[in-house]
Amino acid sequence: MQTNEPPDKNKDSHSLRFGRKPIKVMEAQNRIRSHIQTGKVETIPLTESDGRYLAIDILASDDLPHFRRSGMDGFAIYTADTQKASRENPVWLEVIEEIPCGSVPRKTISSGKATRIMTGAAVPDGADAVVMIEMTNTLEKDGKTYISIPRAIPQGENIAPIGSEINKGTLILPKGTKINAGVIALLATFGYAEVSVYQQPKVAIFATGSELLDVDEPLVPGKIRNSNGYLLLSLLQQAGAKPISQLKLPDDVQQAKSAILQALDEVDFVITTGGVSVGDYDILVDIFAEWDGQMLFNKLAMRPGSPTTVGVRNQQFLFALSGNPGACFVGFELFVRPTIWGMQGKTNLELPMFTATLLEDFSKPSPFDRYVRGITSYQNGKVYVRPVGVEKSSITLTIKDADCLIIIPAGGRGASTGDIVQAISLKNME
Template sequence: MRRGRSRYQREAIKVSEAQARIHPYVRAGQTETISLHESHGRYLAEDIYANEHLPHFRRSGMDGFAIRSEDTQGASREQPVLLEVQETVPCGSVPNLPVTSGKATRIMTGAAVPDGADAVIMIEMTTSIEKDGKNYIAISREIEAGQNILPIGDEVTKGTLLLQKGQKINPGVAALLATFGYAKVKVYQQPKVAIFATGSELLDVDEALVPGRIRNSNGHMLAHLLLSAGAKPILHTKLPDNVKQAKKAIIRAFDEADLVISTGGVSVGDYDILVDIFEQWDGQMLFNKVAMRPGSPTTVGVYRDQFLFSLSGNPGACFVGFELFVRPTLWGMQGKSNLELPTFTATLLEDFSKPSPFERYVRGVTSYQDGKVYVKPAGVEKSSVTLTIKDADCLIIIPSGGRGASAGDLVKAISLKE
């Protein structure tokens, strides 16, 4: 097996520098047009403009009566104004009659305000009276023009930019698209991502345990992380412990996938074959060590404009590497313009005294009390531990050095919530 200088002599770069080396190679993918009801979680591939006013008719903001405000001039408890109720307009219907002097129209919230009316008085502010077989309302106060009426274009005027290209479609975005009749939407295609796990110790998930071997949990974790990031995972069988065969499998995967992820085999052990593949392939290696814990051997390269992310085989390190490097890349491939990870400042609830020469990214949980944000480790902080991944909603950033951090310290954290 070939040995190169890069196996043992690696340049450790900061996380921010590693991310900066990735970003120039991130490209938005192809687009497609799909139905609105299939678009949840996808990213818009075009700007969306209002194609009409909202509302496009004068709309009542209350259940009440559409009236002319001038008819209420001088109204008081001692001398109320009587207006004849001429019709009722439910929501979704169109008024048949304009409101003229001395008339009122019963109207529901959201219904079209009839011509001639310039105010809607709440039903609670009126008294119903029947007189000579006709229905009237008594109003005992003056009403201002425009009250409880939403004018045309009050919320949005035609031609307004509603949503920018790269916006993720969530329930609120879907409601807006539906409001303006966008039954079909142009979105970026979901990146297809091939997943490989390395290691002769790995068993398939349905195989029985045997001494010295473990099941391939990273492959399935990555598949679910990819789904959460809007990608389509292609889960492959494990890579053989043969550099030539493994390299061939990875290169072949670029024909079916937009991006390839491997997990394991990136350290400096005798069987860490990804190191040899990066030394032998025709692609460009962007970096092969990051000044972080866990996951410092994380290696990223580009092969014919496609990424190969080689993440640690330890579950915790694999998880952190995905969140720091793969997820932002997938955002960019789906047209998202801002690839910055969402960060926040919080108070550390527990001491974290584990020293590290590198910045540490601790799987954490967030809580709120008395208007303040708190974080604490999700459990035992070891890169080999899987259990804490399920509870983590943030990555707590512990500065490098021998002290760690103490309870009560303000720390920076990366939110894993979307």
């Protein structure tokens, strides 16, 4: 019978290695979320804030606009003058001033008068509309300029009133908002040269396995280069975290445990890749059996990455992801990325899901739900997905092309062309 309780942290290594009870992905995510804490707050220049998350609510410091603003190039007028205007009998108004953007009107509009005004400029007192320049004709007479208007103009036309966009004191950006170009524009509009944001989580990355070579080492028989470390480095940076170190762990439990615990003194959380299966050299199993933290789960009802293990110690996470690149990638997206969001104050930690039609058969059965790397396409207003290639957790090549994770439900038949499936968008991980 499946239990929803976290595994006992004091179980011995043999029990943790062979007595694992799988839990659903959603249950695992909920267990992680209950331990997520937002990070410290820092104030940084607005110019350096792109991609960060607001740590305070942002209120409008002024009305927007804070003066009556012209919506186009034209003439500011008193509309009562135009009520009887027609093509056959246009009204003529004397132009008494010109107002470029950034200038303050010096004259008040009264009956029979008009002011030339530019888009975005301040509307003079007395004016209650702006008539577009294309509607008028101009006449020079006796050193004065006059315009004709051939129809009645309604009050308020082409004028943005004070506060028509936002009133002073209005909440415009709640804390936890991710800063992008539009957010930066708003912050600049309201005078925020500096902004309070959550600190980026500091992360240490460890890759386990005596088979691993550094990226600049030549290949030799039986060895592979440490690609997962660089995969995680990139994913962490994209998610807004700050990788501090990326090292290899020896196949020695005590040395590896010492390195991880030392790292936890210096970073906000640790990610390892490899060493979480049931083999004799899968050292993370032994580390979780010995450490003084809590293990949240050590097996998932999912493919790939079922042995993914997550623990917490002093409110710091240890994410032990699979050593297979595909499983490592999926584990990051399902568990690590939402954690980084939460540590930076994002309130909605749900992954972006969508419904689509499967374009190709996926005949590989599984006792657990599968998260298949896929590609999204659009035809005749419908959304389609298909697997990006051969679905093996050991394959690195297809990670670069995947823009979604197709969820194939557990069962004996897989899924067929035309089936309606759920998928997680990897393009909208904001």
